[in-house]
Amino acid sequence: MDITGQEERFRRMFAEEAEGRLATLSELLLALETTTGDPELLAAVFREAHTLKGAAAVVGFADVLQVAHALEEVLEGLRRGDRTATAALVDSLLGAVDGIREMIPAVLEGDDRADHAERLVVSLQTPPPDPAPADPTPPDHASPDPTPPDPTPPDPTPPNSTPVAAAGAGIRGIGETIRLPVERLDELVRLVGEAVAASLRLGRLVTERLGVEPASVPELHELSRVLGDLQQRTLRARMIPFATIAEPLRRATRDLARTLGKTVELELRGQETELDRGVLEQVADPLLHLVRNAIDHGIEPPDERVLLDKPPTGSIMVRALQLGSEVVVTVADDGRGIDLERVRERAREAGDGLEGAGDGDAIYAIFRSGLSTAPEVSEVSGRGVGLDVVRTSLASVRGRVEVRSEPGAGTEFRLSVPITLAVLPCLVVEAAGRRYGIPMHSVVSGEAAGWTGDYVEGQAVIRVRDQVLPVASLAWTLGTGDEAAVNGGPAVVVASLTRRHAFQVDALLGQRDVVLKDLGRLLPRLDLLAGASVEPDGSILLVLDASGLVNQARWIRPGVRGAVESSPAQPASPASTGQPSLLVVDDTAVVRELERSILELAGYQVRTAGDGQEALAMLADAPADLVITDVDMPWCDGFELTRAIRAEPRLAGLPVVILTSKADDADRRRGLEAGADAYVVKGDFDQQALLEIVGRLLGTLTTARAGDRR
């Protein structure tokens, strides 16, 4: 390597090392603010700044060196006792740390950041007087502060360093950790997986050729044990502690609370809980949003809290806990709770009516895109995008979010995510001589053989505790078995996003961790398939997708309507059977099934959806001749659905019947204004009336469908 190349390598090494050092500095400075005068802590902060300065000098980063030197000067003053670590001074120091962090990539690219460095030095040398009086009085916003805290907290995903757990805790030595690109680790995991598979193949070969059990050969037994251990450890190497994303919340909390004139204590628990890096990345943003929301919307200002007989300092607890193959992260605050009336009001303004929804359901409207309860948009919140991000980020890693809130007492969000995406715990089943994996997160239960099934409207059903669920043969559903009928064999109950369905199998073979393999990009996306894995005997285990499975089973119901007898694996277009195709949308299963049975008896082909969003997705997949929808449903209600249908040119002519318990004239008008063709109140509901309306609309459909309805 030539000299220039070596220099470049050192500069990049410095940049990488500085990332970790600056993260440590931030944490120590935050601790400094609350632990006044701890000499050990002060020494640790000083040491970090000094080392940073020395390294910057070695690689010739003059601008960084200049700021680090000024930082060191201030810290030296603190160490000597000439100054005290006021909030304003810590602001300046943190500002300098952030400034260095921003400067390094630019300097690395050869940019001159002398002006920036100069400003940071001036700011450090002339820190403002601390305007914040003692708790509980909020800080004075009007006070000048040359380095106001950035209301946008720093990136919650810090560098891959081991965070310092507490003030003054052991500072990480350079020799204790190494950095490496994640791809290398992923490659290692893949290769170890291949080695394990190869050793299993070897064992099988030994059995076939020599007639010897591999476990009885000490060398093979040892190889298998070591490889198993190695696989566990390499998988573990991809895991990083929850602290990696939780620790930066301290800074975010401090800065935002200070900006808003609130005092908030953040308590972090379960920091050592480990999660896959990919999962943790997707949790970081939701977590930051929830903490910011708690500070902005939840925690009251100190004077208000005192009046409410609460301690002036608000409390937020973020806790991670491993439960089986999931990690549950809770964010709980002791603030004012979610104002449900306001949620309903905002939903009404957005035309999303929650009037019929109970509190438990209505609260989930806060996750809708664009719905915010903040009175006005600020830099902190109020645009209604935060909680939408929470929901979508979690969904991308097979996670989910729940919320509970009590007026005046606080709010708790509960995020559940899988520990890792690299290994998928699956229930392995056998159907028509083939084995399949079903992801455990979508398995509700396994049912032993011997159950007695019933038929409701031609659909086989199974009783599972207090529920009656449709049941189908798994092999038939997948198109690999000839026998559509079920006969009480073992069954597995799976849950898709909106419904549960049971599948009869030949055997339930047990739970196993499955390492999904990359299938390349050539293969089209198959709704029934979540992935595939190689078995020890070299065969391929297909891992099924629960949602795809449930949808497929519903398409090919044997025995009634236009089931696709000849090709069960191919979803049929409902329109292809010649019968009018109806889509019934209602979030209440019993209403949905009642409507379905009435309409099917009248000869219609019926699909059902649990809410407006699902209905739109189903209409995108296959058309319908008429939609019957409820109004009050989670995520996308009947009015919203009707408007969406009218807005979509391909669907604009589709007749829509609203069938609801909302009898007000105002609601009726809203429904018709949204574009519904008929508005039927459930209280007046009789099946003959419904069939007449459907018949009339479908009758007019044949003559008027080509016309523009709008």
Place this chain on the structure above:
Amino acid sequence: MRSVLLLVGRDWFALPMAAFQEVVAAPVVTALPAAPPTVRGLFNVRGQIIPLLDTGVLLGLGPLPGCSFAAVVQSRYGPAGLATTGAPEPAELAWRVGPAHGKGTVAAYAAGERIAVLLDPMVLLAPADVAAES
């Protein structure tokens, strides 16, 4: 041009040697539920899961009755197996004898005693075509 000749039904096709990886005899295929007709299933090559494509459907000749061999090809979207009805043979393409009009084909060439249509794997193995229903 060095190539590998693939028998697909009664037709011979030539695959450039640069795109060819290996031949798997009598691959054990795991069928995929609800897959398009171009995809016969998945097979395992030393721990790697590879989709096996019905070369007949892909070239518009109709589905192959069976798959005696799979020629593993490297495409820009990952490896794929092309099902063939006979053992692939290495061959040198001598001269161009005429045009070819099928999707993913370049031209017809003389290859020893045979006439083979040269394939362009980049065009033939495009995800949209593999996903096509017919």
